[in-house]
Amino acid sequence: MSPREHTHPAVEDVELVAVLSALAEPTRLRIVRMLAAMEGERAWRDIDLPIARSTLSHHLKILRNAGLVQNRTEGTRCFVSLRGEELEDRFPGLLECVLACRDAGAADADGAECGL
Amino acid sequence: MSPREHTHPAVEDVELVAVLSALAEPTRLRIVRMLAAMEGERAWRDIDLPIARSTLSHHLKILRNAGLVQNRTEGTRCFVSLRGEELEDRFPGLLECVLACRDAGAADADGAECGL
DNA sequence: TTCGATATTCGATATTCGTCGAACATCGAA
DNA sequence: TTCGATGTTCGACGAATATCGAATATCGAA
Numbered sequence: 645m646s647p648r649e650h651t652h653p654a655v656e657d658v659e660l661v662a663v664l665s666a667l668a669e670p671t672r673l674r675i676v677r678m679l680a681a682m683e684g685e686r687a688w689r690d691i692d693l694p695i696a697r698s699t700l701s702h703h704l705k706i707l708r709n710a711g712l713v714q715n716r717t718e719g720t721r722c723f724v725s726l727r728g729e730e731l732e733d734r735f736p737g738l739l740e741c742v743l744a745c746r747d748a749g750a751a752d753a754d755g756a757e758c759g760l
Numbered sequence: 761m762s763p764r765e766h767t768h769p770a771v772e773d774v775e776l777v778a779v780l781s782a783l784a785e786p787t788r789l790r791i792v793r794m795l796a797a798m799e800g801e802r803a804w805r806d807i808d809l810p811i812a813r814s815t816l817s818h819h820l821k822i823l824r825n826a827g828l829v830q831n832r833t834e835g836t837r838c839f840v841s842l843r844g845e846e847l848e849d850r851f852p853g854l855l856e857c858v859l860a861c862r863d864a865g866a867a868d869a870d871g872a873e874c875g876l
Numbered sequence: 877t878t879c880g881a882t883a884t885t886c887g888a889t890a891t892t893c894g895t896c897g898a899a900c901a902t903c904g905a906a
Numbered sequence: 907t908t909c910g911a912t913g914t915t916c917g918a919c920g921a922a923t924a925t926c927g928a929a930t931a932t933c934g935a936a
Contacts, residue, residue: 645884645931660861664784668777669924688883696926701884703924720882720933737857745776745851764902764914785894804913812896817914819894836903836912 650708650715655730658711663735666710667742671695672703676712676726680743685716685723712739766824766831771846774827779851782826783858787811788819792828792842796859801832801839828855 667673671693679686693700704724707713712731716723731739783789787809795802809816820840823829828847832839847855 645882648884648932660858661784661786661789664780664789664858668780668784670777671924673777673780689881695924697883698885698927699925705884722883735857735861737853738861741851741853741857742776742780745854787894805911811894813913814897814915815895821914838913 649717652708652714652727653711655711655727655734658731658734660735662710663712663731663738666707666712669703671699672707673742675703675707676739677743679713679724679726680728680739685725688722688724691724765833768824768830768843769827771827771843771850774847774850776851778826779828779847779854782823782828785819787815788823789858791819791823792855793859795829795840795842796844796855801841804838804840807840 667676674693675691678691688704691700695703704713704715708715711727711734713724714727716725726739728739783792790809791807794807804820807816811819820829820831824831827843827850829840830843832841842855844855
């Protein structure tokens, strides 16, 4: 289909288990890190990951349904951004401390490995 | 088998994705909440959940491998406890804000529903 | 209108996950 | 030693998930 309007769950309807599940997958965590590292939105088209576009669409849908991410449509293209403040309201500190952590296996938003 | 000694990962080897995966399952989250609500250890035998004992063993293994929980063996029985301080060292604030949240679907440690 | 770009959905596949009961291993007590 | 209690592992099952390529729907431009 096309970048049609999507529904986003209300903040109060966002569930913890859904958020944790969404974050508990390396590719999705990487997407979240990437979005967090840029203050603003990111063009769908410019999200460059070593996965098929349909797979990317799938992961973004899960992040969207979990309340982590929101889409904005502009013509035939769309932009993705983190629902940072809303998440902070719902689960204070959660996103922040997940992002703060950089373990050995945590790839950087750009794809490079990160020591600390 | 029996409550034999288990290996626990070193704090520095605990991975974020493993922790999030472990917490992203209702039964396991409930176990963690229960352990957090009691300051100390809990006898395996006394963990009362509506699942088979083998399933409980499975979930505890996942929590253990993720670094969230530790086992202590005493004779033929064992005791489970949260690795609270170590988790705090590794991922500051994470466990705390996960536990702080009580969403609509979050069952209490005792099994009762909890409004707030 | 026709076409190309864009993102989603569909169908298929392989894998992982949660669950159970049964079998097993270990320890302490009789 | 024999037994019972206690957890763990095994084998099996269905459900959920990650992945891909192909098909599809929508928009903007030619």
